[in-house]
Amino acid sequence: MKIKVPASSANLGPGFDSIGLAVSLYLTVTVKGAAKEWQIDHQLGDLPHDKHNMIVQTALQVAPQLSHQHLEVSSDIPVTHGLGSSSSAIVAGIELANQLANLKLTKAAMVEIASQIEGHSDNVAPAILGGLVVGTNIDQHFDAVEAPLPPYDFVAYIPAYSLATKKARAVLPRQLDYHSAIHASAVANTLVAALFKQDYSLVSELMEADNFHEQYRAQLVPELMPIRQVGHVYGATTYLSGAGPTVMTMITPDKTVAFIEALRKKGLSDRIEVLHPDRNGVVVDDQ
Numbered sequence: 001m002k003i004k005v006p007a008s009s010a011n012l013g014p015g016f017d018s019i020g021l022a023v024s025l026y027l028t029v030t031v032k033g034a035a036k037e038w039q040i041d042h043q044l045g046d047l048p049h050d051k052h053n054m055i056v057q058t059a060l061q062v063a064p065q066l067s068h069q070h071l072e073v074s075s076d077i078p079v080t081h082g083l084g085s086s087s088s089a090i091v092a093g094i095e096l097a098n099q100l101a102n103l104k105l106t107k108a109a110m111v112e113i114a115s116q117i118e119g120h121s122d123n124v125a126p127a128i129l130g131g132l133v134v135g136t137n138i139d140q141h142f143d144a145v146e147a148p149l150p151p152y153d154f155v156a157y158i159p160a161y162s163l164a165t166k167k168a169r170a171v172l173p174r175q176l177d178y179h180s181a182i183h184a185s186a187v188a189n190t191l192v193a194a195l196f197k198q199d200y201s202l203v204s205e206l207m208e209a210d211n212f213h214e215q216y217r218a219q220l221v222p223e224l225m226p227i228r229q230v231g232h233v234y235g236a237t238t239y240l241s242g243a244g245p246t247v248m249t250m251i252t253p254d255k256t257v258a259f260i261e262a263l264r265k266k267g268l269s270d271r272i273e274v275l276h277p278d279r280n281g282v283v284v285d286d287q
């Protein structure tokens, strides 16, 4: 059995902790069979190779009675880079438990479980459902609504350095003054309305008008503003993907190559991936 989970690009600017997009990088878990102890084969740096791996920890949280398995894990989602690697591991763990323990969890139930574990739904909901998802928690349960897919390329500029989400959340203010919070919320609400209306001219303006997090995180990701400025030359919109450091640019496909060339000319020489929305979310292949 193989479990495949897409990466996710969260926030889209003002949609902090509530909007996320599944994108075309993937984590794949192959179940090799029963084992004496949990064994996780991977080439993913210093991540655990045993029961302490987040995938296993999540699976055991959902189904504590699971027998030990030998897993093979591969992923092209960079870890601690703002593309939802932790969420992909959580979703893979939930699906692993779902399949091995025959829990028959619906995707809605998986969103609830994953959001409770992650604390916010903007990565796990698109990783489970696919597409562009808006959601939050109300009275301790999570609701997620799927929005139309923007017809654009998503150019991910992935700096060589990593930035743990925990560190990027630590630089955020503990509170906003009432009027700033009202304005930030109004911008986010209007972004959601524009996304559902598919008014992408308005979407582009609002995605760069965040007041919740980017201004505080810009100090940690110096590439954000220069890439945004280059993007404007090509009519594109740039935001901090998740907690960063990945910088994501939403651009019409006919401008993608020229935009990337302009980034290179500006001396931005780190990894670049041209991504597209993933429509499926987590999938299981029983072969």
Ligand SMILES: Nc1ncnc2c1ncn2[C@@H]1O[C@H](COP(=O)(O)OP(=O)(O)O)[C@@H](O)[C@H]1O
Pocket (backbone or CB within 6 Å): 027, 044, 047, 053, 054, 055, 073, 075, 078, 079, 080, 081, 082, 083, 084, 085, 086, 087, 089, 163, 164, 165, 166, 242, 243, 244
């Ligand atoms: N493929 C994976 N397998 C197991 N654990 C993972 C995997 N990817 C990420 N993680 C866990 O998630 C942590 C990174 O989470 P986080 O800082 O939120 O980064 P990101 O922005 O990529 O989600 C890693 O330190 C590791 O504990």
Ligand SMILES: N[C@@H](CCOP(=O)(O)O)C(=O)O
Pocket (backbone or CB within 6 Å): 008, 010, 011, 016, 017, 018, 081, 082, 083, 084, 085, 086, 087, 120, 122, 123, 165, 168, 169, 213, 241, 242, 243, 244
């Ligand atoms: N809303 C969260 C999103 C974190 O996404 P990740 O891909 O960096 O894990 C935040 O901005 O902290």
